[in-house]
Amino acid sequence: MRTRVKICGITREADARAAVAAGCDAVGLVLHAPSPRAVTLEQAGLILAQLPPFVTRVGLFMDAGTDAVQAALEALPLDLLQFHGHEPPEACDAFGMDYLKAVPMAEPGWARAFMARYPRARGFLLDSHGPGQAGGTGRTFDWASWPGDVDRPLILAGGLHPDNVAAAIARTRPWAVDVSSGVEAAPGIKDPGRITRFMSEVRRVDRESADA
Numbered sequence: 001m002r003t004r005v006k007i008c009g010i011t012r013e014a015d016a017r018a019a020v021a022a023g024c025d026a027v028g029l030v031l032h033a034p035s036p037r038a039v040t041l042e043q044a045g046l047i048l049a050q051l052p053p054f055v056t057r058v059g060l061f062m063d064a065g066t067d068a069v070q071a072a073l074e075a076l077p078l079d080l081l082q083f084h085g086h087e088p089p090e091a092c093d094a095f096g097m098d099y100l101k102a103v104p105m106a107e108p109g110w111a112r113a114f115m116a117r118y119p120r121a122r123g124f125l126l127d128s129h130g131p132g133q134a135g136g137t138g139r140t141f142d143w144a145s146w147p148g149d150v151d152r153p154l155i156l157a158g159g160l161h162p163d164n165v166a167a168a169i170a171r172t173r174p175w176a177v178d179v180s181s182g183v184e185a186a187p188g189i190k191d192p193g194r195i196t197r198f199m200s201e202v203r204r205v206d207r208e209s210a211d212a
């Protein structure tokens with residue numbers, strides 16, 4: 001099985017092109033103004049225009065409110081939403097769009113109960129933040145608290161980078177991994193070399209698993 005890769009926090013068209021060239025499966029745009037990786041709807045439109053077919057376009061929100069999400073959906077060709085805040089299930093379900101719900105893993109032990117509250121989520125992004133906290137921390141969480149097989153795809157996030165992503169995949173066997181800080185030169189500024197190394201590490205551990 002091939003581990004999919006989402007590269008999040010893209011703020012520049014050239015970085016989107018570099019992520020696609022390196023073979024990522026999804027690009028995440030942070031539509032949460034307080035983030036150093038936030039993009040405007042106009043910037044997001046230009047970035048998304050760089051993406052070819054078969055690269056999933058993810059819009060990331062954090063307690064944005066219905067109007068802001070609706071405005072983004074009217075302005076942008078998003079394929080998938082990601083809700084990173086306190087959004088209740090009915091708020092996530094309200095747009096008739098597939099979505100990922102971020103699961104705060106800083107406090108282990110409650111992931112399964114948290115995910116059970118979102119029966120219509122397409123998948124879950126298990127990240128190192130605490131409840132109500134932003135992502136993009138560059139910090140890992142304890143992968144021993146990984147909940148294992150649940151009824152929907154799990155995406156591992158939080159503090160991944162080229163030198164730990166292989167071990168992270170070997171330990172958790174996620175459907176996908178998500179990375180932001182770990183492939184950056186500075187917040188929001190991706191480093192093409194780190195992106196390439198990250199992707200080759202993912203392919204290496206997948207190959208080794210297939211050969212085992």
Ligand SMILES: O=C(O)c1ccccc1NCC(=O)[C@H](O)[C@H](O)COP(=O)(O)O
Pocket residue numbers: 008009028030032035036037038060062084125127133134135136137138139157158159160178179180181182
């Ligand atoms: O990336 C941000 O700046 C951000 C801000 C507020 C809410 C969520 C945010 N990012 C969510 C993501 O999906 C990140 O890719 C994820 O937290 C992993 O980030 P990192 O630890 O930097 O790889």
